[in-house]
Amino acid sequence: MSRPAEAIDFIDDPTPLPHGGELKDLYLAGDAAAALRKRSAALPGWDLDARQLCDLELLLNGAFSPLEGFLGREDYEHVLSDLRLADGTLWPIPITLGVTEAFAATLGLGDEIALRDNQGVPLAVLTLQSLYRPDRETEARAVFGTLDRSHPGVADLLDRTHPVYLGGRLQGIQPPAHFDFRALRESPRELREWLARQGWRETVAFQTRNPMHRAHRELTLRAAEQTGARLLIQPVVGRTKPGDVDHFTRVRCYQALLAHYPKNHAKLSLLPLAMRMAGPREALWHAIIRKNYGATHFIVGRDHAGPGRDAAGVPFYEPFAAQELLARHQDELGIRIVPFPAMVYAANRDSYLPATDVGSDDRVEDLSGTELRRRLQTGEEIPAWFTYPEIATILRERHPAGARRGFTLFFTGLSGAGKSTLAEAVIARLLESSARQITLLDGDDVRKHLSRGLGFSREDRSANVRRIGWVAAEVTRHGGIAICAPIAPYADDRGEVRRLVEQHGSFVEVHVATPIEVCEARDRKGLYAQARAGRIPQFTGVSDPYEAPAAPELRLDTAGTTPHALADAVLAFLAERGLAG
Ligand SMILES: Nc1ncnc2c1ncn2[C@@H]1O[C@H](COP(=O)(O)OS(=O)(=O)O)[C@@H](OP(=O)(O)O)[C@H]1O
Numbered sequence: 001m002s003r004p005a006e007a008i009d010f011i012d013d014p015t016p017l018p019h020g021g022e023l024k025d026l027y028l029a030g031d032a033a034a035a036l037r038k039r040s041a042a043l044p045g046w047d048l049d050a051r052q053l054c055d056l057e058l059l060l061n062g063a064f065s066p067l068e069g070f071l072g073r074e075d076y077e078h079v080l081s082d083l084r085l086a087d088g089t090l091w092p093i094p095i096t097l098g099v100t101e102a103f104a105a106t107l108g109l110g111d112e113i114a115l116r117d118n119q120g121v122p123l124a125v126l127t128l129q130s131l132y133r134p135d136r137e138t139e140a141r142a143v144f145g146t147l148d149r150s151h152p153g154v155a156d157l158l159d160r161t162h163p164v165y166l167g168g169r170l171q172g173i174q175p176p177a178h179f180d181f182r183a184l185r186e187s188p189r190e191l192r193e194w195l196a197r198q199g200w201r202e203t204v205a206f207q208t209r210n211p212m213h214r215a216h217r218e219l220t221l222r223a224a225e226q227t228g229a230r231l232l233i234q235p236v237v238g239r240t241k242p243g244d245v246d247h248f249t250r251v252r253c254y255q256a257l258l259a260h261y262p263k264n265h266a267k268l269s270l271l272p273l274a275m276r277m278a279g280p281r282e283a284l285w286h287a288i289i290r291k292n293y294g295a296t297h298f299i300v301g302r303d304h305a306g307p308g309r310d311a312a313g314v315p316f317y318e319p320f321a322a323q324e325l326l327a328r329h330q331d332e333l334g335i336r337i338v339p340f341p342a343m344v345y346a347a348n349r350d351s352y353l354p355a356t357d358v359g360s361d362d363r364v365e366d367l368s369g370t371e372l373r374r375r376l377q378t379g380e381e382i383p384a385w386f387t388y389p390e391i392a393t394i395l396r397e398r399h400p401a402g403a404r405r406g407f408t409l410f411f412t413g414l415s416g417a418g419k420s421t422l423a424e425a426v427i428a429r430l431l432e433s434s435a436r437q438i439t440l441l442d443g444d445d446v447r448k449h450l451s452r453g454l455g456f457s458r459e460d461r462s463a464n465v466r467r468i469g470w471v472a473a474e475v476t477r478h479g480g481i482a483i484c485a486p487i488a489p490y491a492d493d494r495g496e497v498r499r500l501v502e503q504h505g506s507f508v509e510v511h512v513a514t515p516i517e518v519c520e521a522r523d524r525k526g527l528y529a530q531a532r533a534g535r536i537p538q539f540t541g542v543s544d545p546y547e548a549p550a551a552p553e554l555r556l557d558t559a560g561t562t563p564h565a566l567a568d569a570v571l572a573f574l575a576e577r578g579l580a581g
């Protein structure tokens with residue numbers, strides 16, 4: 001190509017400038033990085049949690065341009081109140097580094113802090129320019145619009161974020177290590193270079209945290225057609241909503257889906273972002289990030305980055321609030337927003353169309369995420385109009401149905417309620433008809449090995465129950481059945497066990513709700529008599545609390561019902577859920 005043509009190409013290049021005008025690259029070059037690594041060993045060190053690690057990676061590689069570090073107080077306050085940094089640049093999500101009071105107490109402004117991964121490897125050094133104690137409720141209201149802890153971003157902020165924020169510039173030593181899908185992990189600079197090499201002048205980016213099915217293919221193809229752009233599928237593989245399909249499985253699905261696009265029209269690249277599920281604010285952030293990666297257009301669909309509904313069944317965000325917010329900022333965003341209605345399947349046409357184009361004669365079919373999960377669990381058919389067979393196979397392998405699917409049956413109740421007896425009866429019945437692997441984690445027995453040395457204080461009971469939960473989650477993950485029978489008196493601990501297990505399979509909580517008078521009358525081990533006489537302190541139900549489950553999958557009272565009949569009830573429930581034959 002001759003020189004003048006090149007010059008014209010350059011002037012014509014529609015690739016947007018990075019946000020703020022310049023792509024940040026906060027990594028030091030070779031020798032300087034090596035020197036800083038050496039020096040960092042003597043600096044105070046902070047071990048980053050999973051969210052902070054994702055944020056650091058995208059700060060260092062420029063995906064969060066124009067940021068040059070974690071936000072100081074002034075920027076933070078502006079982001080909360082007007083979606084801007086202190087200098088007026090649009091920026092909707094606070095990128096903060098929360099640390100403990102104890103760690104903060106060792107620091108002074110101007111100090112350097114080594115930021116390390118979970119193996120203790122130093123990745124960057126932060127020069128402390130701002131140390132502040134945020135009001136996290138104000139932050140939750142501003143960013144998420146709610147204090148409802150059923151919003152995962154709110155729960156993370158209020159319950160799992162440390163109280164002191166450190167702000168300051170970063171100097172990068174090395175990127176966080178990734179061992180998976182390395183060929184699909186481009187930095188903004190690498191992706192910009194790739195797009196330029198391919199001659200992809202216009203690129204429309206698609207964000208997702210879910211497996212992609214036919215509706216997504218139709219939507220992305222239409223968006224590409226409408227804009228005359230090539231397609232960048234850029235799924236989030238950092239942290240998404242708890243309970244989402246893991247990213248390994250999703251990436252296999254995306255790879256399979258790529259074969260269904262016209263050749264050289266779609267590119268898959270992974271984004272190690274920690275999502276906040278902040279709806280409209282998050283959509284704005286996603287658009288800015290995609291601009292930094294060199295995309296010219298960004299697809300915003302229905303309920304973008306929304307966490308669904310609150311406990312009362314009300315959506316956290318209006319379905320099109322994200323599109324509206326982005327439209328308001330379109331001019332200064334520098335990346336074109338491509339709003340899209342939901343795509344739906346019209347069976348009479350055997351094709352997908354935007355929900356807004358559905359006519360009164362159309363017979364629309366839908367399969368929700370919940371319904372898909374149910375079908376995977378039961379092994380029921382997943383229709384070909386919904387997804388491609390390769391993708392259905394990948395999902396089935398990951399979420400085996402029926403007898404190949406792990407689950408945890410968790411009995412909770414007072415001492416003497418009948419937990420162990422019922423657990424034994426259920427195990428015997430399960431083994432009558434299948435060769436499944438079953439692990440029993442009974443209260444008394446666990447305390448002889450896994451929880452040896454623990455007593456009955458609140459902390460010790462918590463530790464005991466969470467250890468049981470940890471093992472149960474592992475058993476579930478491996479496709480086995482864990483049957484647990486501790487007292488587990490605290491709702492918090494049971495909730496944590498549920499959270500651990502549900503990452504891998506079903507959790508069935510059975511409240512063995514035998515009244516205390518009946519347990520006490522049984523008093524098989526003579527413990528109630530001793531507790532009443534004051535010889536056993538902190539005895540559950542007598543001198544220690546039992547928080548009855550509010551919404552267990554099953555509640556059974558053993559008084560007046562035989563263990564056989566109770567086991568029948570449990571097995572019937574498992575059969576109904578597709579967990580046992
Ligand atoms: N203070 C006190 N409170 C309650 N229970 C007591 C206590 N001291 C000893 N035991 C015996 O320990 C069994 C309960 O242990 P768990 O591990 O199930 O309890 S917990 O879940 O950690 O609360 C429980 O067994 P089960 O009767 O099988 O439930 C009791 O036999």
Ligand SMILES: Nc1ncnc2c1ncn2[C@@H]1O[C@H](COP(=O)(O)OP(=O)(O)O)[C@@H](O)[C@H]1O
Pocket residue numbers: 413414415416417418419420421422485522524558559560561562563566
């Ligand atoms: N359904 C039931 N009907 C009558 N007695 C029962 C029943 N289930 C358990 N029991 C009796 O109650 C006592 C306590 O049962 P156990 O299973 O050891 O309770 P936990 O494990 O909850 O402490 C035992 O003597 C047991 O035989």
